[in-house]
Amino acid sequence: xxxxxxxxxxxxxxxxVNELVSAGHKVLGLVRSESNAKKLEDAGAEACLGDVNDxxxxxxxxxxxxxxxxxxxxxxxxxxNASCEADRKVIEAFGDALSGTDKPLVITSxxxxxxxxxxxxxxxxxxxxxxxxxxxxSEEAAKATTEKGVNTYVVRLPPTVHGAGDHGFVYFTITxxxxxxxxxxxxxxxxxxxxxxxxxxxxxxxxIVEQKPEQKTFHPVAEQGIPFKDIAETIGRxxxxxxxxLTQDExxxxxxxxxxxxxxxxxxxxxxxxxxLGWEPTNIDLISDMEASYF
Numbered sequence: 001x002x003x004x005x006x007x008x009x010x011x012x013x014x015x016x017v018n019e020l021v022s023a024g025h026k027v028l029g030l031v032r033s034e035s036n037a038k039k040l041e042d043a044g045a046e047a048c049l050g051d052v053n054d055x056x057x058x059x060x061x062x063x064x065x066x067x068x069x070x071x072x073x074x075x076x077x078x079x080x081n082a083s084c085e086a087d088r089k090v091i092e093a094f095g096d097a098l099s100g101t102d103k104p105l106v107i108t109s110x111x112x113x114x115x116x117x118x119x120x121x122x123x124x125x126x127x128x129x130x131x132x133x134x135x136x137x138s139e140e141a142a143k144a145t146t147e148k149g150v151n152t153y154v155v156r157l158p159p160t161v162h163g164a165g166d167h168g169f170v171y172f173t174i175t176x177x178x179x180x181x182x183x184x185x186x187x188x189x190x191x192x193x194x195x196x197x198x199x200x201x202x203x204x205x206x207x208i209v210e211q212k213p214e215q216k217t218f219h220p221v222a223e224q225g226i227p228f229k230d231i232a233e234t235i236g237r238x239x240x241x242x243x244x245x246l247t248q249d250e251x252x253x254x255x256x257x258x259x260x261x262x263x264x265x266x267x268x269x270x271x272x273x274x275x276x277l278g279w280e281p282t283n284i285d286l287i288s289d290m291e292a293s294y295f
């Protein structure tokens with residue numbers, strides 16, 4: 001199978017490329033620089049130099065391959081709304097390219113978009129639109145392509161996908177602890193984040209394109225809910241800083257734009273993902289990974 005992967009040099013995308021190549025698949029990876037193209041080729045994949053927002057180019061690449069895995073996303077939070085709408089257009093373009101075929105299109109979303117007073121499952125759908133939560137645009141686009149007959153899948157990543165090179169939510173939390181001279185959580189810190197190692201997450205993408213299951217939404221969840229207080233205390237120990245509880249007002253000064261994410265409570269199940277795909281995470285857990293390599 002030949003698979004087109006966007007974000008092929010990224011934190012998750014590079015793991016997906018290596019997973020596919022190791023399983024014997026051919027990979028065409030989209031990257032934006034010559035240096036990343038060289039890394040991709042060294043990994044045994046074919047590089048396509050370009051930008052994910054060049055819709056004509058990505059449609060051409062998609063049409064030339066047997067499957068598409070879309071992991072690219074602009075995580076510049078200063079232009080978050082625009083990035084979310086750009087992702088919608090990318091997914092719609094892939095839908096146009098794959099319409100009339102059974103080729104799988106796998107897009108990336110986040111478990112954190114769901115807000116329920118229970119364990120979030122793969123069968124839960126978004127209850128709010130992109131007018132309220134801009135990142136919902138990706139799943140809205142996925143739904144639109146499905147309604148047009150495209151074989152579309154959604155991989156909802158946990159709030160923390162961890163491993164070497166992590167520049168996600170844990171990284172931001174560590175950065176803010178350093179800047180403020182203390183590690184912090186909000187209230188009693190019982191709000192929970194699910195997690196997965198990047199190498200385990202990559203397996204889910206591969207299994208989807210290989211199996212093309214009837215289930216359309218998957219959760220690569222290794223740990224269904226880690227109290228944020230545990231994450232904050234690990235950071236405090238790692239940086240030799242005090243760990244403190246903050247009120248909402250204090251949290252907004254400490255976490256600033258990240259306050260919403262620090263308060264996020266989205267324990268999630270990956271049971272159907274494990275059962276349907278035969279997926280089992282095998283890599284190190286979040287807290288152990290942080291203690292071993294984050295400080």
